[in-house]
Amino acid sequence: MEFGLSLEQRQFDDSLRDFLKDRLPMDRLRALAEPGVGFDADLWDGVLQLGLPGLLVPERFGGAGLGVLDAAVASEALGAAAAPLPFTGSLVMAPLAFIHSATESQQDEYLPLIAGGEIRVAVAFAGLAGQSGAASASLENGRLSGRISGVLDAGAATHFLVYLPDGNAAVVEASATGVTTTMHRSIDRTRPVADVTFNAASAQRLAAANAPLAAARRVLDAGRVVLAADTLGSAQTMLDRAVAFAKERVQFGRVIGSFQGVKYMLADCVTALEPCRAMVWYAAHAQDGLPDEARLTACHAKAHVSDVARDVARMTTETHGGMGFTDLLGLHYWFKRISFNRQILGGPERCREEAAALQGWTLNA
Amino acid sequence: MDLSLSEEYQALQAEIRSFIAQHGDKSPKVGGGRKRPDQKTLDWQKRLLEHGYVGRTIPAGYGGAGKTPDVMEAAVIAAEFARANVYAGLTNQGISMLVPTLLEVGTEEQKRQYVPPTIRGDLIWCQGYSEPGNGSDLANAQTKGELRDGFWVVNGQKIWTSSAHYADMMFLLCRTEPEKSKHEGLSYLLLSMDSPGIDRRPLKTMTGRSEFNEVFFTDVKIPETQIVLGRGKGWYVANVTLKHERLMIGDAGKMTARLEQLIKLLQTSEINGDRLIGMAEFRDRLLRLQGEVIAWKAHNLRLLTEAAQGAASGVKRMIVKYGGTMLGFRLSSLAVDALGAAGLPYESAGEDAEDDDATTWNIDYMYDVGLMIGGGSNNIQKNIIGERGLDLPREPKAAGRT
Numbered sequence: 221m222e223f224g225l226s227l228e229q230r231q232f233d234d235s236l237r238d239f240l241k242d243r244l245p246m247d248r249l250r251a252l253a254e255p256g257v258g259f260d261a262d263l264w265d266g267v268l269q270l271g272l273p274g275l276l277v278p279e280r281f282g283g284a285g286l287g288v289l290d291a292a293v294a295s296e297a298l299g300a301a302a303a304p305l306p307f308t309g310s311l312v313m314a315p316l317a318f319i320h321s322a323t324e325s326q327q328d329e330y331l332p333l334i335a336g337g338e339i340r341v342a343v344a345f346a347g348l349a350g351q352s353g354a355a356s357a358s359l360e361n362g363r364l365s366g367r368i369s370g371v372l373d374a375g376a377a378t379h380f381l382v383y384l385p386d387g388n389a390a391v392v393e394a395s396a397t398g399v400t401t402t403m404h405r406s407i408d409r410t411r412p413v414a415d416v417t418f419n420a421a422s423a424q425r426l427a428a429a430n431a432p433l434a435a436a437r438r439v440l441d442a443g444r445v446v447l448a449a450d451t452l453g454s455a456q457t458m459l460d461r462a463v464a465f466a467k468e469r470v471q472f473g474r475v476i477g478s479f480q481g482v483k484y485m486l487a488d489c490v491t492a493l494e495p496c497r498a499m500v501w502y503a504a505h506a507q508d509g510l511p512d513e514a515r516l517t518a519c520h521a522k523a524h525v526s527d528v529a530r531d532v533a534r535m536t537t538e539t540h541g542g543m544g545f546t547d548l549l550g551l552h553y554w555f556k557r558i559s560f561n562r563q564i565l566g567g568p569e570r571c572r573e574e575a576a577a578l579q580g581w582t583l584n585a
Numbered sequence: 586m587d588l589s590l591s592e593e594y595q596a597l598q599a600e601i602r603s604f605i606a607q608h609g610d611k612s613p614k615v616g617g618g619r620k621r622p623d624q625k626t627l628d629w630q631k632r633l634l635e636h637g638y639v640g641r642t643i644p645a646g647y648g649g650a651g652k653t654p655d656v657m658e659a660a661v662i663a664a665e666f667a668r669a670n671v672y673a674g675l676t677n678q679g680i681s682m683l684v685p686t687l688l689e690v691g692t693e694e695q696k697r698q699y700v701p702p703t704i705r706g707d708l709i710w711c712q713g714y715s716e717p718g719n720g721s722d723l724a725n726a727q728t729k730g731e732l733r734d735g736f737w738v739v740n741g742q743k744i745w746t747s748s749a750h751y752a753d754m755m756f757l758l759c760r761t762e763p764e765k766s767k768h769e770g771l772s773y774l775l776l777s778m779d780s781p782g783i784d785r786r787p788l789k790t791m792t793g794r795s796e797f798n799e800v801f802f803t804d805v806k807i808p809e810t811q812i813v814l815g816r817g818k819g820w821y822v823a824n825v826t827l828k829h830e831r832l833m834i835g836d837a838g839k840m841t842a843r844l845e846q847l848i849k850l851l852q853t854s855e856i857n858g859d860r861l862i863g864m865a866e867f868r869d870r871l872l873r874l875q876g877e878v879i880a881w882k883a884h885n886l887r888l889l890t891e892a893a894q895g896a897a898s899g900v901k902r903m904i905v906k907y908g909g910t911m912l913g914f915r916l917s918s919l920a921v922d923a924l925g926a927a928g929l930p931y932e933s934a935g936e937d938a939e940d941d942d943a944t945t946w947n948i949d950y951m952y953d954v955g956l957m958i959g960g961g962s963n964n965i966q967k968n969i970i971g972e973r974g975l976d977l978p979r980e981p982k983a984a985g986r987t
Contacts, residue, residue, distance in 0.1 A: 221594070221657060222587045223886035289586055463975050478978040480964075483971035490970060491904040498883035505586045517879060524876035572872040581871075584863035 225293060225501070233293050239266060240301035246550050249410075252304045253553065256405030258412045259376035260304055264337065267305060274335030276315040281331035283315070287508035288442045292449035292500055299453030299561075302553045304410040306340055308450065308564075309373030313443045314341035317381050320435040321389050321426040330391070342377035342394075343443070344368040344416065346385050348436055350566035350574070357382050357418065359390045363398075364423035367415065372564055374401060374414030382418070383439070387432030390423040397421065408560035410553060438507070441518035444565050445503045448525040451561045452496050454554040455529035459489050461551060462536035469541075476539075485535045492528045500525060519575040523568035529558045588886075594661050601665040604636055612671040615842075621751040622675060622706045630675055630706045638662055639674035640704040643684065648701035656892045667838030678747065679703040679710030683756050686826045690814045695775070699754075711749040711778070713757035713800065714823070717742060723758070724768050724820055728802060730759040737761070737774055737807040739782075742799065745959070749798035750787045752778050756826075762817045771819030776807045792951045793931075837885035840909070843916050844878045847871065850923050861923055870919050877912055900974030907966035910957045917950040 225233070243266055244252075252260050267273070275291055277283025284290075291312045298307055315334050318327050333339040346357035346366060357366030364382060371380070380399070383389045392399055398421030406413045429435035463486055466477030476482050503521035506513040533555045537544040544551055562568065576582070590598060613626045622630065633639040634648065641658070643649020652658070666673035684703055687696050702708035719725040728741025739759055749755070755776050762770040778785070782805035787795035813822050851862040851871055861867040884901070891898045921928060928943040940948065957963045971977045 221590055221886075221890070223883070223890040224586065226586070463977065466977060474981065475978050477971075477975075478980055480968075480980060483975075483977050484964075484967045486975055486977065487907075487967040487970040490900060490975060491908045494901055494904055495880040495884035495908065498885075498887040499880035501586065502879070502883035502886070505588065508586075510588070520872075520876040520879050524873075524880055527873075572869065572876070575872055575875070576868055581862050581868055583865060583868070584859045 223498070223501070225289075229290060229293050232290070233297055236267075236270060236272075236294055236297045237300070239270060240297060240303055244301050244303060249302060249304075249553060250550065253409035256409040256412050257375040257403070258304045258373070258410060259306060263303065263305060264376075268337040272307070273311055273337040276312060276319075277331045277335040278319065281327060281335060283331065283335040287504070288312070288445060289501060289504040289508055291442070291446050292504035295446045295449035296453035296456075296497075296500070299450035299554075299557065300457045302410050302454065302457075302557050306342070306373035306376060308443050308446045309343045309371075310334075310340045310377065312446045313343040313439050314381055316439045316442050317341075317343060317383070317389060317426070320438055321387075321429045321432065323426075323428040326391075326424070326426060326428070339378040340373070340376055341379040341381050341391070342371055342374040342414070342416075343381045343383070343439070344371045345383045345436070345440065345565075348383055348385070348387075348433075349440055349443075350570040351564065354415070357384055357390070359384055359388075359423060359425060362423060362425070363420040364390045364392055364418040365398075365420050367417045369413070369415040370564065371414040371416050372411070374416065375403065375412045377401075377414075380416060380418075381426075382423075383436045387429065387434070387436040389426040389436070391426060392418065392421045392423045406560055408553075408556040410557060411560060437515065440565060441514055442507050444518045444522040444571065445500065445507055447561045447565055448496075448503070448521040449500045451525050451529045451558050452493070452500055454557045454561070455493055455496075455525075455532040458536040458551060458554045458558075459486070459493060459532055461549075462486060462489070462539040465540055482539060485539060489532045489535055493532055496525045496528050516575055516578055519571040519578070522566065523571040523575070526558075526562040526568045530562065533558045590661065594657060597658060597661050598665060601638065601662060602669075604638070605665065605669045605671050608632060609669060609671050615670055615672050621709060621748075626672070626675070627706050629672060633674045634704065638666075639680075643688065643700065643704060647688070647696055648704055656889060660889050663838055667842055670842060675706045677706075677709060678712045679708065679754075682712065682826045683710050686756075686822060687813070689825050690822055694810075695813065699775070708754060709748060709752045710754045710756060711746050711752035711798075711800075713743045713746060713755045713759075715743060715745040717744050720745075723823065724771070726758050726760055726771060728757070728759040729763070730757075730761040730772060730774060730807075732761070732809065735809045737772075737809060737811070739774070739776075739802045739805040739807060741802050743802075744788070744797070744799050746785075746798045746800050747796060749778065749785050749800050750795060754778060755800070756813075758819050758823055761819075765817060768820045769817050771823070772816055773813040773819040773822040774807055775811045775813065776805065780805050780807065782806070790951075790955065792948050794948075796952075796955075837882045840878055840881060840912065840916070843913070844875060847874070847916060847920055847923070850920055854923050854925075856925070867919075867923065870922075874912075874916055874919060877915075881909065881912060900970060903966070903970045903974045906961065907963055907970065910953060910963070913956065914950070914953040917946060917953050920946040921950045 243263060271284055272294060274283030275286050279285040295307060298305060315331060318330050346368060347355045351370050353369035354367045357368060377394050379391055379393055381389055381391050398419040400417040402415040403412050466482050467475060469476045499521050503517035506517045537551060537555060540551060543549050612629055637650030640649035641652045642654045645651040663673060680703060684700055687699060714723055716726055730737045730739045755778055757774045757776060758771055760770050761772040782803045784801040786799045788797040788799055789795050851867055854861045888898050888901060924943050924946060931944055931947055972979055
């Protein structure tokens with residue numbers, strides 16, 4: 221037994237963090253966040269060099285064939301840097317959707333393009349994700365109709381992959397006739413959300429799964445775990461910055477980190493946050509290799525890490541005093557990223573509802 | 586990431602499962618504790634010793650199984666007993682603290698005399714550390730030991746002495762070299778609790794039980810040879826003891842078992858015919874706790890892996906006591922709330938009897954608060970996490986009361 225990251229995973233993590241540190245200093249992050257499209261061509265080219273788009277694509281389709289745990293490691297690093305990149309949707313859920321729901325020839329058509337960074341697929345769910353907002357879609361005679369709001373990674377999407385209520389999916393080109401995308405800068409300027417309307421748009425059906433709903437849920441669960449990892453990385457950055465600040469800032473003639481009032485808040489943060497890392501690893505590993513635990517741990521990881529991170533975001537902002545509330549420090553990018561992740565693919569309350577249903581804990585009539 | 590067990594551990598796991606299948610019915614009830622082991626417990630302990638499930642790494646010459654220490658083996662054993670809800674053996678201060686200390690720094694005579702009966706559960710020890718004037722500042726012990734005519738003559742007082750009311754022996758930290766510095770003036774003595782001049786006064790706690798004692802020493806005579814390592818070495822020996830404080834490997838198993846009991850409690854309890862598990866408020870609290878337990882279990886696996894690799898876990902280790910006791914209290918709190926008014930009748934059956942489930946939950950609910958205080962209170966833990974874990978500056982020394 222060995223519970224932890226392999227040498228290769230740690231090296232990959234290091235190289236991704238080095239890259240992001242180099243390419244996303246605060247002034248650059250500010251500049252990229254302003255338009256709020258969640259995409260930058262230079263940054264995208266950079267992560268392409270690192271092999272990020274092919275992470276989950278099987279080797280026979282030109283990818284690295286790695287697992288959700290590897291994606292979670294990358295996601296934590298992206299969250300730590302508040303990177304404006306389409307990752308959870310386009311580079312995690314999209315390849316998994318083709319792996320679990322598409323035919324071999326459909327995989328052959330799309331997966332190499334994903335791995336090569338040539339297409340970016342935004343993934344949307346007609347209901348299953350448990351998000352608030354519009355979530356309807358139907359496919360008839362190869363035509364997709366409906367409306368879905370709060371779509372992740374739509375800022376520079378070339379395609380939409382829509383999971384239908386029956387668990388089968390449909391792929392449409394973003395530029396196809398009948399597809400209307402309304403972009404919204406979100407509270408998190410590093411990632412936008414989109415309302416997408418489909419009006420009899422020409423679509424390709426993905427219906428290769430024996431158990432379509434189970435396949436759709438696998439994709440959703442992986443997305444939840446990877447978002448939890450992003451939240452973890454975001455919260456860790458806020459905590460690291462608060463600890464550093466508390467060692468420098470002087471008030472009443474003392475470094476504020478020497479006050480127990482401040483010290484104990486930060487001790488509470490690390491006590492709650494550090495087990496979240498093991499939880500994310502465990503849940504990610506469950507997606508890769510523990511099918512019996514995959515759903516429950518994904519629901520709980522999304523819910524628990526979101527809740528812990530909200531507390532960490534609040535307390536670390538408070539540690540910075542008035543400056544924490546200003547735009548000047550830029551700490552708010554992570555606060556907002558944590559807030560954004562919480563609502564996408566089902567918030568904690570919704571995820572725990574699903575966890576309850578999984579265990580047969582139904583409410584009294 | 587590899588959560589599978591290698592073949593040797595799978596073999597150990599299979600062996601324990603077959604042991605439990607064959608003998609599990611002879612196990613005493615899990616939990617309880619905090620009292621002198623009864624005959625059933627002693628018989629069970631003997632059986633566990635014979636199979637090497639306790640005393641596993643203690644040399645055969647001193648009554649153990651003589652295996653090489655292996656945290657993964659220890660974890661497999663703990664997990665299997667927890668899974669089957671079978672008693673995993675005695676865990677008193679003699680076994681977990683004194684025995685490893687003697688094996689490291691005791692004389693051959695001391696090892697032969699004390700280790701075998703202690704691990705069998707025949708010899709019960711208590712720890713004479715804390716004093717009324719020094720809770721957290723252990724090295725400041727003031728109980729005096731003077732060497733006169735081949736005997737240490739001890740005078741003073743200890744407090745928070747768990748199990749002193751039924752213990753046979755005490756390991757005692759006392760000041761024998763008053764002219765030396767605080768840390769160099771202490772010695773570590775072993776004494777019989779039947780020695781004349783010892784007065785044990787049980788300290789009744791909020792649970793209604795006497796889990797602790799005050800122990801008074803008036804000219805208590807201890808043979809000169811009953812010292813461990815030598816004069817002025819007490820602080821060093823006490824730290825050897827602390828070093829052997831076990832990684833809380835068993836705690837994740839215990840936490841899981843408590844969560845399982847809690848789930849059953851909510852599934853079976855009703856108010857006006859409605860199941861608690863079907864009430865949103867109860868169910869939500871249970872779900873949140875389930876998420877927390879999953880996180881701490883995974884964290885424990887991470888610590889276990891690091892321990893097996895010999896890596897220092899730093900702040901990851903420091904958060905365990907604070908985080909774990911707080912979670913424990915939230916678990917027992919929900920249990921008490923699930924029992925509701927029907928759980929209010931409280932008659933602790935006393936030291937030697939089994940309590941009913943409601944009383945047991947209520948004792949845990951209160952005892953969990955004690956756990957937040959004992960062994961370094963929550964605030965001390967937060968100082969440790971902040972100062973050693975996050976490298977935050979210490980509180981400036983204030984002018985003390987003189």
